[in-house]
Amino acid sequence: MNSKTNTTGAKADTKPALVPKLRFPQFREAEGWRSTPLNRLAIRVKQKNRDEKIDRVLTNSAEFGVVNQRDFFDKDIATQGKLEGYFIVELGSYVYNPRISSTAPVGPISKNKIGTGVMSPLYTVFKFKDDRNDFYEYFFKTTGWHTYMRQASSTGARHDRMAISSDDFMAMPLPVSSPDEQQKIADCLISLDELIVAQGCKVDALKTHKKGLMQQLFPREGETQPDLRFPEFQNTGEWEREELSNCLKKVIDYRGKAPPKSESGVPLITAKNVRFGWLDMTNDEYIEENKYEEWMTRGIPQAGDILFTTEAPLGNVALFPCAGKFALGQRLLTLRSKSERCLPEFLLHSLLSPTMQEDIDFHSTGSTAKGIKSAVFVKLNFCYPKDIDEQQRIANCLTSLDDFIAAQIHKLESLKAHKKALMQQLFPFLEGAEV
Template sequence: MPSKVEKLKKTTPELRFPGFDGEWEEKKMGEVIAFLKGKGISKDDIIGDGVNKCIRYGELYTEYGEVVQKVVSLTNVPAERSLESKFGDVMIPSSGETAWDIAVASCILEDGVLLGGDMNVLRPSHETDGIFLAYYLSNGSKRNIARLAQGNSVVHLYSSYLRGLKLLVPTLREQKKIADFLGTIDEWIENLKAQKREWEAYKKGMMQKIFSQEIRFKDEDGNEFPDWEEKKLGRVSEINPSSSALPEEFNYVDLESVDKGILSNPIKLQFDVAPSRAQRVLKRGDILFQTVRPYQQNNLFFDLDGDYVASTGYAQLRTKQVPQFWFQYIHSNNFLRKVLSRCTGTNYPAINSSDLKGTHVQVPDLAEQKKIAGFLSSVDDLISSHQEKITRAEEWKKGLMQRMFV
């Protein structure tokens, strides 16, 4: 039989605020929570000038964390056709792609927000804090919730299963203390994200001015650079240069490997099992341009050592000019518009290499290319620095919560 000390360790968190002691109490969710179902509100019901605030279940994945700070959607669906929130309600999706993804909870801090279908709505009793509950379910109990999900291609989470889920919860006073502390951390992280968004908006505005030539750089002596010349892209960059034979082993870059200029998880492959699309042998300074759905702008400036081969889903650009400049240029609004006008296909618009070569571009002097590339790259460095701070802060928060919940 376990000793009193051993039992206490299992029912109290590793990290605790001063002034709180004693065991956390085990309860079933159905004992302290009323279960409701959201209803109504399709994607087509969301309109910019709607009269009612609303939340759809898909937004629990994309828009909100554990606490809904600001409702982003509006609708004209009348309240009687949906479910109106109460302050402190907690929402969990009823369906999703994976069991792990579905195990998320968000607490709403407003009355009267319409809560759409495919959503479990948990209304805590007076002895349970909704914000604490959302943090607890999304972190301390996430694995247990994921185990309750049913299904394969689409998983479902039923309230009847959630009712029996066991929780270990402290007093209401300690719940509020934990919720306030984690809320402060979230505010700090959100401020970091806001700073990053400001730099991203600044860069977007500066790119528009630079590539429209509203802003021009000057040389080291303060003199104007020559006028930009109009040329076809194929004149300033080799498109899909002839490649040497594939290496015996290489890192394969497919369309899933790049997200907004960041390369992650390239696939290590042997030559004899490589897919037929593995054809673009990369050299440092090459640019990969996403030719299918180019508006996603998942392009890559390749600046690595080692053997890498890219999919033919990318166009490979190799220039003798300033490659960093051309990487920035292909993200300009004007260039994207020209590319899209040459694309074929509706659901998956794509541009072929011939049409890409024939796309007209504005070409500055090489010295000005270097100036522009240096300036925009310095802004990119600031954006990356903010993202690193965000990542570290989120990892720190995750580590804390692992120690703050039982």
């Protein structure tokens, strides 16, 4: 056992009082918090699944918490006949998964909220003595306990898993205040979570609405009129149906060897930057300034050009930035439309329509990473209204909806960021720990 830890709990609560940065008004004059080892507040669960009476296998995901293994992996990882050694995890118990990841650098601790099941003996299962423990569910979502885990774990740990004994784990120091203050913090964060969930549902509903609207605004396969047309265009006749290439002025295909990346220079747009209708430049990559002209000899995109991913991920579309200098990486096509025939904004939304996405997928090849060749892509069936004004009307409608969805997504991300910042202030710093 690590000499720095104390599993007996005999000398608990001897450290100086802890004070969080933010306290609710009714507790500001109360005494400070204290630090108490987990083994004083909870008991370790070691009940095995004898006779395999329980066949519901659970797993602890860093992103989703405790979930059914079958739902998470789309199959059973653990096989029947080998579950006798698994721990029984009751509703309300907590589970520590020692597997580390970018989102859980020392492994996640999650509360079982879905019902009784069994888990691998590689996990550590424990249950708080007090049923009012939502406070600790939120504490384990902070990083306030990470420093202890790093200090108590073995230096010979596998690169993807923490090596910490059960005794050392149960000696983890936890912050303790009055039950009323802990419940107040939990209630606050629960309310914020409910708000986040409601906002997430709103975003999902808007996305579903947009998908249904696009199914009506664009003709189905083999048809030349959509189910829904704006009033001023209802008597303007059928749409034109022909090869996509007939509506394109230029196609630039970036294939071959990988671009000469560097730590700075001209920003590089790759397939992973092109999302479903928008450009994500948070993952910055560059090529050297003096290699830009040589790399872009196949053609330099212009404002209004459309970027299309030919594979991994297939079928994503975004407009090329109107301002700035950018280089393009592999697996991208640049499409320049004949604006007198097909507006760029209409082409963008048309490529994102359910009918076009299904056609792109149908003509793609490959088993693991599906892709489509540019020569095949430009020959796809393309349907558009001859009236440029109708194209503009459709594009404006969907662009406005996209802007509204983006605003709601921004609100959702702001709520998540607010919660993260709030949690950093509601929980005190433990000595030698980061929050």
